[in-house]
Amino acid sequence: MAIPRFWREIPSRYNLFGTKCGSCGTVDFPPRTICPKCGRQSLGRMARMKMAGKGTLVSYTVIHDAPAAFELLKPYVLGIIELDEGARLTSQIIDVDPAAVKIGMRVESTFRKLGQESEAGIIHYGYKFRPEM
C-alpha cells in the first residue's frame, strides 16, 4: 500500500484530531466533512478538534486468530472506546492482563507502533489505549 495512505491520516492517528459540528455540537472522530446528525447545515462549519484521549471501554475481545501483520502480537485485546468527548473508536488495549479487562473500564491513549509495510518497509504509528493511570 502506498506511503501517503498512512501519511494522510497522521493528524488523527498521532494526535486524535477529529471534528466538532458548529451547528449541532456533535463530535466526530476521525474528522468528517459533513455532520452525520445535521447534514447540510454543517457544511463549512466543521471545526477541527483535538480529543483528550480519555474514555470508557464499551466492548472488547481478545484476538487469537490474527491477520499476518499482527501475528506476533497475539493474543491481543481489541476494544471499542467511547471518548469523553462522545465519539467512539476502535483500538488495541495494551499494558493490561486480558483477563482484567472489563466493560466500563477507564482507558487513555498512548502512542505506539501500529504496523510495518513488509520487512524493510515504512513503520506506521498511531494510538493504542491502556488503563487510565
Add this chain to the structure above:
Amino acid sequence: MRKVAVIGIGETQFGELWDRSFRDLGIEAGLRAVQDAGITTENIDALYVGNMSAGKFVDQEHVGALVADYSGLSDTHLPTTRIEGGGACGALAILQAWAAIASGLHEVVVVGAAEKMTDVSETHAQEILSSTADQEWETVFGATFAGLYAMMARRHMYEYATTREQIAQVAVKNHKHGALNPNAQFQKEIKLEAVLNAPKIAEPLGMLDAAPLSDGAAALVLCPLEKARRFNDTPVELLASGQASDPLALHDRRDLTTMDATVVAGKRAFHMAGKTPLDVQVAEVHDNFTITEILALEDLRFFKKGQGGPATEEGQTLIGGKIAVNTSGGLKARGQPVGATGVAQAVEIVRQLRGEADKRQVANAEIGLTHTLGGTGATAVVHLFGRVN
C-alpha cells in the same frame, strides 16, 4: 409496479471445491436455474451477478461479462451487471432483478451469485472478508471480522445476560439442519461442548462460532408473476425487497447489540408486503457468526430484544419450532461462499415454499424471509417470498 415471481432455482455443492473454478461454479448454478425454470437462453433479457471480491479471491474483475460469456450468452449481447455490497451482494442482485422486472424494464432476468474463496490462504481470505469493515479506522488497528462480531457478542452478553451456551447453540442447531441438506458443506451434527471448547478466534467466539470459507454458487430466474405459469407450474412470488444502510464502522453505530440496518430493511420489506414477522414460517438469516443470527432474530422482530438467545436454546428456531431458521444449515453449515449468500438463501426459501425441501421441509410454509448482511451490518437486505396458490 408489476408483481415478480421466482420461476427457477439452482445451486452447486458448497465446500472446498479445488477442482472447480469461479466460472465453473457460476455456470453450473445458472444452468440448473435455467433448466428448472423451463426457459431457453433466448428468453433471458438480463443477467445480474452478485459477487463480493473475485478481484481479490481469484484476481478477476469484470465478472458480469465473464459469466454471460461462459454461459454461452455472448451472442445475445444481453446486458449484464455485477453487483457489489460486501456479503450482501447476492441479495442486492436479486433486488436489482426485482426492480428491473417490477418496473417493466425487463421480462426474464437471471440472477447468479458466486464466490471462489479457497484459492487463497485462509489468513488471506479472512483479510479479504475484513476489507468490508472500515480499513482505515478498524482493521489498521488490528480488528478482524471475527473480532468485530465478538465485540457485539460481548456487549449482548453484558446488556441482556445472553449466555455463551445460548450463542453456541446457534451452531449446534444449524449443523443439525445442515445434516439434512445434501448440498451443505458440513452435513454433520456437532455437540454444544465442541462449540464451547473449540479454539478461540476472538473471545468469546471460537472456531465453531464462525461460518467456513467456501466455494459455491447459486442462481435464480425471475419474471413477471402474470407470465410465470407460461414457463413453470411452481412460481413463488417475491413479495417485497427491503434494503438499508448504516455506518461502515461498528464503533459508529447507535447500538452494538442492534443492527439498525436490519431493523429498517425488515420494516421496509414487511410494510411493502403488508405482512408482519408473525406471518413468516421459515427464514434464512445471516449467520456468518453465531451471534449474528441472534441479533437477526431480534432485529427482524421474531423475538424481543434479549430473547434471541433463550429462544434458540429452547429450540424455537429449529424445524418444527415457532419459526424454522436456517433450514439449509445457514452460512454456518451450508457454507459461506460469501457473495453467493443472498441467492443461496433465496434458493432454500423457494424450495421450502414449493414443498421441495425433503427431510428438512417446514410444514405449511406459506411465507419465507431471507436476511443478508454486508460487512458488520453496514448493509442489510430483507426479502419476503410467498407461495402462489
